[in-house]
Amino acid sequence: MALLEVEGISKIFTQRKKPPHIVLENMSFTVERGQYVSLLGPSGCGKTTLLTMMGGFLTPDAGEIILAGNKVEKPGPDRGFVFQNYALFPWMTVKENILYSLQVKKLSKQEQNKRLHELLEISHLFGSENKYPVQLSGGMQQRVAVVRALASRPEILLLDEPLGAVDFQMRELLQEELAALVEGAKTTVVMVTHDVNESVYLSDRVIVMSADRGQIVKDVYIDLDRPRDRQSEDFKAYVSELTELVRQAFREKNVELQPDFVQKDVNDNMQTNFTNAYNRMSSRYTNVSHGRVAK
């Protein structure tokens, strides 16, 4: 059985005085244990929304996400989440940040120190454990964020554009660090990115999403040895193939209000769920626009 199952996920955003916006419609895929999967797509394709739902911070309007047999309903330490801005607590030292998940679990000091030692080891952060996040370089902050997410030994690591705010020069260096760190931790990863190069460098598998309703354009397996050589012909071939797919995905965006119910291989049951969710949202939208507006 797959570690992570995404089954018929739909998400619709409603805003006052605007038609409901279908971010994701009936999306399904699975992730095997140990896989590094990238969700690649133009901005606004719903990839971050999907990751946020995997994290449990947002509830899907239809469908469900199942991790290791359990339905995802709220955030929990079985999923390590690395935020785009890292969200390190600035008032805590590196050590306190890394050990936070163990501290709220009230593990013994001995266990905490043991785990801290392991995590500092794989992240090469020895000597910085008593520093505050502001005293760290971008790369060190990234490493702290990743090992903090790994501290509770999660089933899966969820990375939301972990290098989105880093300049081009730093980026490749940090990608190498990230690859080494994740490899060392032997964990399953789902990463959101809009950088084709990054997705090819890091992942076993790239899921390309379209800008319209987050449909899967293509599911590409990257069959390259690690560590990967960015200069190799095979690497470049993957990059140009995926670049073309993303471009295509971007062009496919069509603005339409009603959901298109004619689909290739849809599970009827899921489709009904989605239709119900859509109708619910639409009626709410209508109610709000005609009713009184609460201040």
Place this chain on the structure above:
Amino acid sequence: MERNGSTISTDTIVKLTPGDIFDKYRGTFYSLVVVTILLIAWYFAANRIQNTLLLPYFQETAREFLTAWFDYRIMSNLALTLRRVFTGFLYAFIIGIPLGLLMGYSQTALQAFSPIMNSVRQVPIMAWVPLSIIWFGLGDGPTVFLIAMSAVFPLVINTIAGVNGIDPNYYNAARSMGASLPDIIRDIVVPGALPSILTGCRLAMGFGWMSVICAEFIATSAGFGFLMVEAQIRLETAQLYALMVMSGLVGFVIDKGFLIIEKKLTSWRFKDGFVGS
């Protein structure tokens, strides 16, 4: 020495003093220059006006100011006023911080409380004097009430702002690491809002200190403010000036004290940033 001397040699004033020490106290030096200029201006203005009721001589005021610190009556009244300020501040703190945290954290609480708070806040603090005398009589009661009243709003408002300013991802991060609501309040809400809360404390203390002097003009027959009214009635303008300078100085020292507490409690904000690429 050599290094510092060469980097700031373009500055003409620096050449006169040992560079290292001066660099550290540059700000203090400039403010002392301004104070000295003002005092000299006062000295000459008083000599020219020749009316001690309006503007007492500088020397006389200075004498009053220096002896005041050893005057038992003045010092005991100052102590009384300070006690009132801290008591009033404490009440404001006990009410204001939890209320601010609640209103910052819960949208419902904000909607429920903010209209009433924003209207009560508009009533000038002096307008509370008659009512506070009716409620508490004369003496400590009304003054403490007025201090608490003027200190509570900056505390609440700054606490709300502090909680609202917390990055929502901090909550998400904490929840994904298994934190419960009490954990989140203790580890995220309070430390995250702390810088703003401490700014609120400084403002609240300042307002408290200002309003206590006013309250003591009217609602009591003891305290630092009362001494001022007394000096005015006795036409001892020099003493009045000295007391005013003292009240400014005491307020300044309290504020500095809070700044030190702020640096201690939120030391993470004052760490040197990462240097390098």
